Amino acid sequence: MCPVPPLVIVASKSLVMVVLLALSFVGCEGVKVLEIEVPQKVRSGETVDLRCHYDLEGASLYSLNWWRGTEQFYQFSPNSPEQTTVYASRGIIVDRQRSGQDVVVLRNVSRASAGRYKCEVLADHPSFEKDSEIANMDVIDVPSEPPSVVLRRRQWSPGETLEANCTSPGAHPPPELHWYINGDKIQPQLSRLLKTESKTHRAMSSRGYVDAMERVDMDSLENMGSRTGGILENDYDERFFQVVPRTSELRMELQTDHFNLDGQASLTCVVTLPGLYHRSAEVPLTYHGFRDAAPSQKLYGGALRHGGTALTMALSLAALSLLAL
Numbered sequence: 039m040c041p042v043p044p045l046v047i048v049a050s051k052s053l054v055m056v057v058l059l060a061l062s063f064v065g066c067e068g069v070k071v072l073e074i075e076v077p078q079k080v081r082s083g084e085t086v087d088l089r090c091h092y093d094l095e096g097a098s099l100y101s102l103n104w105w106r107g108t109e110q111f112y113q114f115s116p117n118s119p120e121q122t123t124v125y126a127s128r129g130i131i132v133d134r135q136r137s138g139q140d141v142v143v144l145r146n147v148s149r150a151s152a153g154r155y156k157c158e159v160l161a162d163h164p165s166f167e168k169d170s171e172i173a174n175m176d177v178i179d180v181p182s183e184p185p186s187v188v189l190r191r192r193q194w195s196p197g198e199t200l201e202a203n204c205t206s207p208g209a210h211p212p213p214e215l216h217w218y219i220n221g222d223k224i225q226p227q228l229s230r231l232l233k234t235e236s237k238t239h240r241a242m243s244s245r246g247y248v249d250a251m252e253r254v255d256m257d258s259l260e261n262m263g264s265r266t267g268g269i270l271e272n273d274y275d276e277r278f279f280q281v282v283p284r285t286s287e288l289r290m291e292l293q294t295d296h297f298n299l300d301g302q303a304s305l306t307c308v309v310t311l312p313g314l315y316h317r318s319a320e321v322p323l324t325y326h327g328f329r330d331a332a333p334s335q336k337l338y339g340g341a342l343r344h345g346g347t348a349l350t351m352a353l354s355l356a357a358l359s360l361l362a363l
Contacts, residue, residue, distance in 0.1 A: 069161045070093045075087070084147055088143075097165060100160045100161055101160045102158070102159055102160075106127055106129075111125050111126075122138065129147070133145050148177060152177040185205060185215070185307050188204075188205070195325065196325075202217075202288045204286045204319065205285040209315070212284050214309070224290060228290045232286070292323075301325030302328070306320045
């Protein structure tokens with residue numbers, strides 16, 4: 039609490055001196071929000087704690103308010119008969135039993151819960167001064183199922199161009215897709231992301247909902263995040279709630295040393311959201327003339343990488359050719 043200034047009246051300075059002196063102390067007991075705790079990224083379905091640390095500087099608290107975008111969803115008023123008030127806001131479920139002055143608990147968060155969160159602290163009479171801080175929260179939707187890999191066929195020969203597609207169910211943000219053969223990562227330039235079919239999305243406005251039958255592709259979703267830093271500028275104008283599947287197309291020339299002595303190789307697609315999600319799908323590849331791999335057979339680790347084993351494979355293939363004659 040600041041010291042009370044002595045009353046100074048200087049005739050030669052008239053009333054201006056008194057006014058300036060008084061103004062210099064206005065706000066000395068003002069409220070100050072020091073920090074708010076809002077997680078930057080959470081998974082759909084999780085429970086989230088929102089905390090607000092503030093200094094009243096000797097004043098009394100009139101109310102503590104939480105906002106998402108332009109909508110208030112929570113108020114704590116220590117001097118009111120009903121101290122806690124919860125306001126309806128799409129995507130926000132407040133746990134009344136666990137919320138109070140120090141923490142607001144949100145249950146079962148979803149994409150609709152994402153946005154800019156603001157803690158606002160309001161001092162009591164006579165100043166009614168207020169201060170606030172803002173932080174962003176994004177909600178991650180992980181894929182609901184593992185990825186799937188589609189091949190034109192299972193048997194291949196060296197020199198042929200392997201073509202395969204890997205599709206991951208929708209997620210937010212879009213996941214990363216990587217290819218591996220026999221456990222070794224395939225060069226990214228050998229694959230590309232395919233355009234996703236247009237999807238219907240729902241648009242929102244601050245006044246309610248607008249069902250918009252518009253056409254959206256993968257670029258629209260990705261550019262939206264890049265334009266706004268991953269969080270929409272107007273939280274209640276979030277337009278895209280539908281997550282879109284992502285498909286990677288692989289085209290690579292197969293080599294003899296991709297196959298082991300049993301004529302087998304393994305192709306794997308890995309889908310990741312770094313730090314949040316990691317799933318994969320694996321399919322066997324069989325050299326022409328060899329039997330398809332049994333489900334329990336290990337397909338990688340013994341790929342042909344040395345001249346001796348390559349020679350063995352060549353001799354085996356030659357023998358197969360003679361038998362065919």
